Amino acid sequence: xxSLSLRQIVEKALAEVGVDPKLSxxxxxxxxxxxxxxxxxxxGIRHYASGRHVYIVQTRMGGRVRTITIGPATVLTRxxxxxxxxxxxxxxxxxHDPATVRERIRSAPRMDDFLKEYWQKCEPTWKPxxxxxxxxxxxxxxxxxxxxxxxxSLTEADVAKWFAALTDNAGPGAANRCMDILRAALNKAxxxxxxxxxxxxxxxxxxxxxxxxxxxxxEVEMTRLGAALADMRNHADQSLRSQAVAIxxxxxxxxxxxxxLSLQWSDLRGxxxxxxxxxxxxxxxxxxxxxxxxxxxxxxxxxxPWIFASSRTGNPFSDIRDAWVEVRDLAGLRNFRLHxxxxxFASHAVMSRESLPMIGKLLGHRCIKSTARYAHxxxxxxxxxxxxxxxxxxxxxAGGR
Numbered sequence: 001x002x003s004l005s006l007r008q009i010v011e012k013a014l015a016e017v018g019v020d021p022k023l024s025x026x027x028x029x030x031x032x033x034x035x036x037x038x039x040x041x042x043x044g045i046r047h048y049a050s051g052r053h054v055y056i057v058q059t060r061m062g063g064r065v066r067t068i069t070i071g072p073a074t075v076l077t078r079x080x081x082x083x084x085x086x087x088x089x090x091x092x093x094x095x096h097d098p099a100t101v102r103e104r105i106r107s108a109p110r111m112d113d114f115l116k117e118y119w120q121k122c123e124p125t126w127k128p129x130x131x132x133x134x135x136x137x138x139x140x141x142x143x144x145x146x147x148x149x150x151x152x153s154l155t156e157a158d159v160a161k162w163f164a165a166l167t168d169n170a171g172p173g174a175a176n177r178c179m180d181i182l183r184a185a186l187n188k189a190x191x192x193x194x195x196x197x198x199x200x201x202x203x204x205x206x207x208x209x210x211x212x213x214x215x216x217x218x219e220v221e222m223t224r225l226g227a228a229l230a231d232m233r234n235h236a237d238q239s240l241r242s243q244a245v246a247i248x249x250x251x252x253x254x255x256x257x258x259x260x261l262s263l264q265w266s267d268l269r270g271x272x273x274x275x276x277x278x279x280x281x282x283x284x285x286x287x288x289x290x291x292x293x294x295x296x297x298x299x300x301x302x303x304x305p306w307i308f309a310s311s312r313t314g315n316p317f318s319d320i321r322d323a324w325v326e327v328r329d330l331a332g333l334r335n336f337r338l339h340x341x342x343x344x345f346a347s348h349a350v351m352s353r354e355s356l357p358m359i360g361k362l363l364g365h366r367c368i369k370s371t372a373r374y375a376h377x378x379x380x381x382x383x384x385x386x387x388x389x390x391x392x393x394x395x396x397x398a399g400g401r
Contacts (some may be wrong), residue, residue, distance in 0.1 A: 156204040
């Protein structure tokens with residue numbers, strides 16, 4: 001069999017798709033022309049003066065006519081080019097624009113520059129507490145982690161390697177929080193056209209398993225804690241007395257530490273606290289008579305709007321961990337966090353037969369699943385429930401006999 005030259009292969013391919021092979025020789029030195037094929041509207045072969053022939057598809061995208069080059073006719077078969085053309089046309093009909101995507105990706109910044117832009121645009125919409133926390137995590141663990149990598153070329157392997165190292169160095173919880181921040185930022189990168197849609201590499205990396213905290217105070221531990229708090233509320237230092245009241249209020253209301261420490265006297269409305277801000281936004285906290293009486297022990301300082309403030313500076317307490325450690329050690333509570341007081345509030349509410357929706361309302365949860373994570377039962381209540389259910393079943397069986 002006689003071997004064909006490259007020119008003959010090209011001419012043969014053109015002939016198979018219905019194009020006159022002489023057209024390629026006649027085009028040298030002339031403007032490009034296009035032969036449209038009847039397989040799909042907008043699908044054809046473009047002939048250049050250099051003798052090159054490529055498959056193209058032309059369709060309307062985003063209100064403009066776009067021409068997409070599929071590939072050379074010397075490499076692609078007619079069937080292959082047709083399949084590609086049909087996909088491009090289908091994408092155009094649902095609003096995708098491959099040409100625009102490529103144009104946007106070419107202007108994608110490096111990761112560090114993108115994070116600066118993301119912070120500048122999105123940070124003003126965040127709550128102050130979110131802004132502070134996210135900025136700290138970014139400064140410590142995200143800035144410089146993807147040096148010289150462009151935002152559109154960040155891969156799953158890059159993210160997985162960074163996440164594994166961060167888990168070892170900073171711990172599983174910090175790594176998960178940083179992953180949430182990076183995931184949200186890359187979602188914006190897609191929305192702003194820096195990345196192709198649905199290519200966020202963070203979704204392919206599995207986060208660390210969350211540790212389920214089940215620690216809450218038993219009745220005996222509550223008694224010891226109450227005695228330790230009563231001693232501190234009688235302390236000579238007014239600041240320590242105020243902090244003891246704040247800790248007690250955490251247990252009586254189930255509020256978060258920041259919600260209590262940011263309280264102002266104007267937020268106290270009888271038996272209600274009107275929180276100006278919380279993790280889920282402004283909300284109302286209902287107070288029992290014990291909590292109302294407790295707040296009456298806090299002296300008001302002139303020209304100081306904060307309920308829990310330093311007697312020396314008049315500034316609100318930024319943290320009460322030192323006072324909590326002293327109370328915790330005095331009560332003999334090991335491995336008990338300040339936030340576990342919130343778990344204790346929810347657990348005792350469950351053991352008092354309150355419903356999860358009611359407890360969620362008191363805790364300020366939006367999702368019932370969050371409330372379920374806070375509500376724990378001790379062994380005595382589980383045993384009582386088992387015995388009660390057993391008696392009910394036994395009575396039903398006896399009635400049947």
